[in-house]
Amino acid sequence: MRFLICLILLGLSLTSKANPSEDFFILKPGELKFIRTPGQQFSPLAQTTCRDRIRQIMCLVKSTQNPVGTRQCLPGSESFADPVEKIYDILPEKVQKAFCGLDVIYVEEDMEALAYAGIVRQDPTKGVVGSFMGIRKILLEQAYDATSVFGWKEQKAFGIKAPPFVHMPEGPRVEVALPGSLSALQYVMIHEFGHIIDFSNKANDFVCPAGETCKLETGDMAEYQKLVPVPNSWSALSWKNAVTPKDNYHFPLWDNLCFYGCNKSLSVADVEQFYRELAPTNFVTTYAAVSPFEDFAESFTFHVLSLQGDWSYQIQTPQTAYSLDQKWKNTWDKKSWMESFYNQDLRYPTPSN
Template identity: 60%
Template sequence: MKLLIYLISLIFVGTKQAHAWEDFYILQPGQLRFERGAAQKFSHFSQSDCRARIQQITCIVNPSQNPQEPRTCQEDSPAAAPALEKIYDILPPKLQKVFCGLDVIYIENQLEALAYAGVIQADAQGHVQGSFMGIRRTLIEQNYDATSVFGWKEQKAFGIKAPPFVHLPEGPRVDVTLPVSLSALHYIVVHEFAHILDFANSANNFVCPEGETCNLSQGQPEEFQKLIPKEGSWGTLSWKGLMEPLPEQSFPLWNKLCFYGCTEQLGLQDIEAFYHQLNPTNFVSTYAAVSPYEDFAESLTFAVMAEHEDFQYRIQTPYASYSLDAKWRSIGPKKIWMQDFLNRDLKYPSPMK
């Protein structure tokens, strides 16, 4: 996990490579390459009509190991658009506008994660130049309940390898209740949009401490470890730096927290202790504790979901129960920061195409 956070940081020092971090990518201009199908005739339209863009940028694709690899949209790609148009119709207006800045929405025939997002590296003025998103195809085509989807993902943190969206009895139990109008896909889209808004608006902003020299040009991890959250940025609420929570938000098992590509990971024997340690922190969920970027994305998602009174998100272990929706409503500083953020005049990526 820490190595991946370090890699994504390298984009701020002008590296020419593309780096993946958890479920987020940052590419250089020209590295996002795809070819639309014949049925997707691209036309220009008003920036106020973000919904109309969805069918033109939805792109069903086969797996790729390299985000820079050119990809071809399958001919049936427009068939995936209606599910996303339904999501658009119920999103808050400030999230609807993210669709206007997307160059492509990949509908992945195969994907380990639920979804991912990415941006094109910022220009000299700091403006993010484009954005994209990928979603597991089965989530578009099948109406999986949120409990199954997020329960399956939660259990991955404990090394459980189950078929997609199957809850195994030996792992923690997740129970998610969404309003009738919402879905697991809705939650996922909001989470990925949060990543895009984070980078477009520098919500997470890490700087070299005053009086310190940070030589980032050589890409040495110890130099990146010196970076601290800029005053007023999101990271100040929970993070000492890019790779470490504040002492009061850290806990013994944090070093083993990992979902994807893990060299070390929590096990079933850690379940009770992990949630007992996580509960007093101001991380709203297990995934939020992974990094400052997932912390922001999960928190924005909970802020949007908690606008609905019937939203519930609970985790049950053999000996304890934890209400994450109640926890979010009680995390004053983060809740206020996020409300202020969503009330800003937000910046959005401009599509490259």
């Protein structure tokens, strides 16, 4: 997992394996392959609008959780476009533009994560050509509320195994009210576009420090961990390297933090202490503390939701209530970085066909 992250940073993309702990992919050119349904007439972007293309890029697939390899879009793919179009319609223009660069939105029958996103890494001079997303099918079939979905996800970090999307009484309670009271899909899709926009604009960026030799070709993890955040990059706000937070944000229970494909995780007994330790950091959510990439995608989501209207994200432990939307408002370093990033001329992937 760590190895892949570093490859991503370098744009080497030597492997296409999914990062098991997170929800994004960087593919090599030619690896994103899918066959549309016979009824799905595809129009190049020049001949249609980004919104009209949504129906053409939906692709219901058999479950593999991996976008690599040729995937056949199944009959009925187009019928999943309605909830996605609804999200498109309420998003700010800057996020809507990211739809134009999508080649495909996979509708995944079953997977551990809620969704994933990815890009196809091309020659650095051409920028990103090709991007894609995968969304868990039930999120498109039913308008699950954000409280159920993010409560279920939060509890996963404490080792609670519950059917989707059930909140168990023994875990932390989460309450999320999104602007416009739309379904959890609104948050999920903004988060995934956050990854695509991060990769297209190098929000997270790492470099081998001056005077150091980083022998990345050896594939040795210790060599990758020598890389440090580029000054003024998103990474520089919280991260010592691509894997570990800066010392002042590296709280003790961070070492057991894991959501997906975990070898170790927090337990219910850690709930009170975990949030006490997370509170003084500048990580806006639990998931944001996982890696620089999730940190960006979560913070990007908070920024965009704040543009969309009033909303709230609360976590309640047996002893304490935490307001994450308030935390974001008070996290000046990240909030102001994100505002100026978002207001610049953002780069977007171009679709590969």
